[in-house]
Amino acid sequence: MMAATRRRPLPVSIARRAILIAVLGYLILPMVAMLEFSTRGARGTRNLDAWVAIGSDPNLIDAIVTSLEIAALTVVGMLLLLVPTMTWTLLRVPRMRRVVEFLCLLPLAIPAIVLVVGIAPMYRFLNTFLGGSALTLAFVNVILVLPFAYRAIDGGLRSIDVPTLADAGRSLGAGWLRVMGEVIVPNIRGGILSAAVLAVALVLGEYTIASLLNFDTLQVVIALLGKRNAYVSVAVSLAALIFAFLLVLAIAYLAPGGRSRAPQVEEE
Amino acid sequence: MGSAATPQVLNGRAGVEVQLLDMHRFYGAVHALDGLSIEIRPGELVALLGPSGCGKTTALRALAGLDDLDGGRILVDGRDITHVPANHRDMGVVFQAYSLFPNMTARDNVAYGLRLRKVEENERRRRADEMLDLVGLAKQAGRYPHQLSGGQQQRVALARALAIQPKVLLLDEPLSALDAKVRRQLREEIRRIQLVVGTTTLFVTHDQEEALAMGDRVGVMSSGRLEQLAPPAELYERPKTRFVAEFVGLTNRVSGHARDGEVDVLGTRLPLLAGSEGTGPVKALIRPESVRVTPDESGSAAVVAVSFLGSVCRVQVELPTGELIGAQLAAADAADLAPAARVSVAFRPIPVFAVSDRG
Numbered sequence: 001m002m003a004a005t006r007r008r009p010l011p012v013s014i015a016r017r018a019i020l021i022a023v024l025g026y027l028i029l030p031m032v033a034m035l036e037f038s039t040r041g042a043r044g045t046r047n048l049d050a051w052v053a054i055g056s057d058p059n060l061i062d063a064i065v066t067s068l069e070i071a072a073l074t075v076v077g078m079l080l081l082l083v084p085t086m087t088w089t090l091l092r093v094p095r096m097r098r099v100v101e102f103l104c105l106l107p108l109a110i111p112a113i114v115l116v117v118g119i120a121p122m123y124r125f126l127n128t129f130l131g132g133s134a135l136t137l138a139f140v141n142v143i144l145v146l147p148f149a150y151r152a153i154d155g156g157l158r159s160i161d162v163p164t165l166a167d168a169g170r171s172l173g174a175g176w177l178r179v180m181g182e183v184i185v186p187n188i189r190g191g192i193l194s195a196a197v198l199a200v201a202l203v204l205g206e207y208t209i210a211s212l213l214n215f216d217t218l219q220v221v222i223a224l225l226g227k228r229n230a231y232v233s234v235a236v237s238l239a240a241l242i243f244a245f246l247l248v249l250a251i252a253y254l255a256p257g258g259r260s261r262a263p264q265v266e267e268e
Numbered sequence: 269m270g271s272a273a274t275p276q277v278l279n280g281r282a283g284v285e286v287q288l289l290d291m292h293r294f295y296g297a298v299h300a301l302d303g304l305s306i307e308i309r310p311g312e313l314v315a316l317l318g319p320s321g322c323g324k325t326t327a328l329r330a331l332a333g334l335d336d337l338d339g340g341r342i343l344v345d346g347r348d349i350t351h352v353p354a355n356h357r358d359m360g361v362v363f364q365a366y367s368l369f370p371n372m373t374a375r376d377n378v379a380y381g382l383r384l385r386k387v388e389e390n391e392r393r394r395r396a397d398e399m400l401d402l403v404g405l406a407k408q409a410g411r412y413p414h415q416l417s418g419g420q421q422q423r424v425a426l427a428r429a430l431a432i433q434p435k436v437l438l439l440d441e442p443l444s445a446l447d448a449k450v451r452r453q454l455r456e457e458i459r460r461i462q463l464v465v466g467t468t469t470l471f472v473t474h475d476q477e478e479a480l481a482m483g484d485r486v487g488v489m490s491s492g493r494l495e496q497l498a499p500p501a502e503l504y505e506r507p508k509t510r511f512v513a514e515f516v517g518l519t520n521r522v523s524g525h526a527r528d529g530e531v532d533v534l535g536t537r538l539p540l541l542a543g544s545e546g547t548g549p550v551k552a553l554i555r556p557e558s559v560r561v562t563p564d565e566s567g568s569a570a571v572v573a574v575s576f577l578g579s580v581c582r583v584q585v586e587l588p589t590g591e592l593i594g595a596q597l598a599a600a601d602a603a604d605l606a607p608a609a610r611v612s613v614a615f616r617p618i619p620v621f622a623v624s625d626r627g
Contacts, residue, residue, distance in 0.1 A: 161365050167334050168367040168425075170354040172381035172432060186371040 031238060038235035050231035051239075060236060063221035066134045070217065071203040073138035075196045078149050081142060083192065086153055087184055090162050104150035107143050112208040115140070123213055134215040141203050148202065149195035156191020160184075193251045201244045283311030283468040284345035284435050286331070291340035293326055293492075300326045301337070302492035308436075313462055313469040314497070315483030317476060319515070323492040324472045328438050331470060333357045344435055360429030360467070364441040366421045368413040374400060374424045375409040381432035399427035402461060419450040426458065430465060437462065437469040443478065455482060476516055480504065488512045504555075506619065508543050513553045513621035520559065520593040521551040524622065531622050534587065539619040549625040558616040559595035561585055563604045567612035571605050581605075585613060 041047040054060055082104075089100050107115070119140055130136050162184060169179040185192065207219035218240065226233035286308040293301040300323045308314045316324040329335040331342055333354030342350045349357055368377050379396040387395070400406050403423040405416075413421055422442050429437060439458065443451045459482050462469050473479050479486045480500040487497040488511070496508045507513035524533035526545055531538050531552045538552060561571075561583050572584040572592060581602035583595045593613075597605075605611065 160370065161367070164363050164365045164367045165369060167332075167354075168361065168363060168369070168428075169380075170334065171332055171357075171359055171361040171438075172428070173355050173358075173384040175353075175355050178384070183369055187369065189371075 031241060034234050034238040034241075038231050038238060040231065050229070050235040053229070053232045054236055054239065057225075057232070059216070060221055060225065060232075063216050063218045064236075066216065067204055067218035069135055070137050070141060071200045073135060074141040074145060074203050075199045077138055077142040078145050078195065078199050079192060082146070082149055082153055082195070083185065083188075084180065086150070086157060087162060087166075087180065090157060091166055101150065101154075104146040106147075108147045112144075113212070115143075116209050116212045119209075120213065134210075134217060137206075137210055137213070137215055137217065140209055140213075141199075141206065144206065144209070145195075145199040145202050148198040152194035152198060153188065153191045155194070156188030157184075159191070160187045189254075193254055197244075197247050197251045200247060204240050204244060283309075283466050285310050285343075286436055286468055286470070287341075287343040288327065288331065289341045289343065291327065291330060291342070292338045293323070293330065293335065294338050299492050301330070301340070304340070304489070304492060304494055306487055306494060306497060308468055308470060309484075311466045311468055312484045313459070313471060313482060315471045315473060315479035315486045316489055317473060317479040317486055317516070318489035320474060322489040324474075324489050325440055326492075327489075328440050328470055328472045331436065332359045332361050332438050334361075358432065358435045359438055360432060360434030360436070361438045361440065362422065362425045362429050362442040364444050366413065366418065366445070367425055368416075368421050368428070370413050373410050373412055374405060374416065374427075377413070377424055378428045378431045381428065385432065395431055396427075399431045400424070402430070402464070403427045403457070417450075418446050419454055422446065422454060423457070426461065430461070430467070434467060437465075437467045439469065439471040441473050444473070444475070451478075458482070480516075488515060490515070506541055507553075507621050508541075510543075510553075510621065510623045513541075513623075518556050518594065518596075519553045520556065521623075522554055522587070522591060522593055523589055523625065524550055524552045526550045526622050531620065533615060534613060536615045536617065538615060538617060541619045541621045544620075544622040545624045550622040551625055553621045553623065554593070554615060556582065556594045556596040558618060558620075559585075559593060560614045560616065561595045561597060561602075561605065561611050562614075563609060564612040565610055567610045569611050569613045571607055571609045571611055573607055574602060574605055576602075585611060587613065 038050045039046045039048060041049070085100065089096050123136065123140075126136050126139070165183050165187065166179050169183040170176075174182065204218060206217070207223065210217040211220050211223070218236070222233050222236050222240075225236065286306075288304060288306045291301045291304045292299070302323070304323065304327055306314065306316075306327075316327065318324045326335060330337050333349070333352060333356075337350060340350070341348055344357075368374070369380065372380065375393070375396045378399050379392045382392040382395060397406060397409060400409050403426055405420060405423055405427070408416060408420060408424075413424075416424065422445075425442070442458070443454055446454065455478055458471075471479070471482055480503070483500060485497055486500050486503050488495045488503065490511045496503060496512045498506075498508075503512065504517055507516065513519060522533050524531040524538075526532075526540060526547055526549075529540050529546070531540055531544075531550055533552050533554070538554075540546065544550070561569075568588040569585050572586050574584075575582040576599065579599055581597050581599050583597060583602055583605055585593055585595060587593060595613075
């Protein structure tokens, strides 16, 4: 009986490891292949020419900077739009929660090409005021990231008792802004960070809309580079993937519970 | 528990008078507050008692400024605060749900209200520690809410509410999430602290024992209205309405006949309380402790069941009319009673409430 009990964890452990290795292989093998391809030199040699070229191509640097700026603006816009709206909905009009959720999930159901057709006239109008800057892509990107960001922030809001915490803050003398900034936001930090990472990852990978609206973002430039120099194109793609991976790691570390903190509840 | 801080240090603000005047609140078709009026004296603890949905929490939230009123006024210390936002009312609130800010330590939670009032950091820390000492949690000042038990969290919440020296302390069923033992301990703690600080307090609960044990006066609410507001003993012994008589404490409904301000129950004439049904067949509402049961071979009643509760026993008796009533006796008096034993039943001649026989 005892022996059987002891033996049982072994197959589970093996299965776990097998799954982990399979998943890591699925994720890492393409990256290894990309690294291998981007470091190929003439006659079977290895070099870092493609990686060095990233830093020396002014178009590429501009595209990277532009994409990072768009990502930052998208994150700020998305958080400013979603966090107060979702908190207010939860506190004041909870019956509208489903409606807000539906609206936020809608971009998932609309193909990017349809979105572009619908949004192009808006951009012609916007460009007359904002001078056709690629940063205006942040507007449409905010809409694109809504479904993912909504889920992440909603998870954060569900993990705390927002109405009670807000009431407690107000009864102690905090206005709504302080309640948001000092009570709600710090306690949904995990959800906000997840939403931000998803937004950055999505913006860095977005190609269709940027290309159709003729903006030179990272993905558009990578695609163009791919036609001219496949090695540099793959090196940049790999760099973008590693950047997104590091971001996720950073979030996992910064999010509440990322650094293990065992609760020590004291009995009465 | 830690040592209690001195009243001189804590009692920075004397209790103030609170007047809730003709308050109305509608939630769709539901009339949650239906002309509720209560006056709370300076330094008094009033417990609002009632079944779920009777409007007691709505009344507390209206006083805190967390819910709006559709009609009526709220005066605190003579000042009309009906339209003052919650964050400018100076009310300390302890909620039913755990409400400590999870990202702050116990000390930071207690000091939060002081920070909003721009109290200097050292003073803030001193006062927060003093409050935590008052609730017996000085050693847990650096702990986060998830490192505290439920009872400790509610104590910190009480310290946080008191730290701002509120005009009024509002307690919205703060003990309902706790187990019975902690609940009893904390109930006594809250009452002790309230007497120390002298803050006018409104305590909302659906637990009769809690309300009767803690309140200087207890208000019983039903359907958004105040049925009766009286000291606990008066509320228990001289209910003014049928609802109060039936809701507060255990009550037997025994058939009788009312006439000339008295009711005849099994041959005993009991004085009727004001508001009772005055004539004809009635049901007299009689407390179990007012029922006397004595072993009697020729008695007309029979014991149905006996429950031992420690110092007292509950005895269920079947009357000759077929009605079942409960009696509460000292354990020693119930020693000779067993199921099926013949007994005689009598009632203490104290005033009772009577309701219509058809009700």
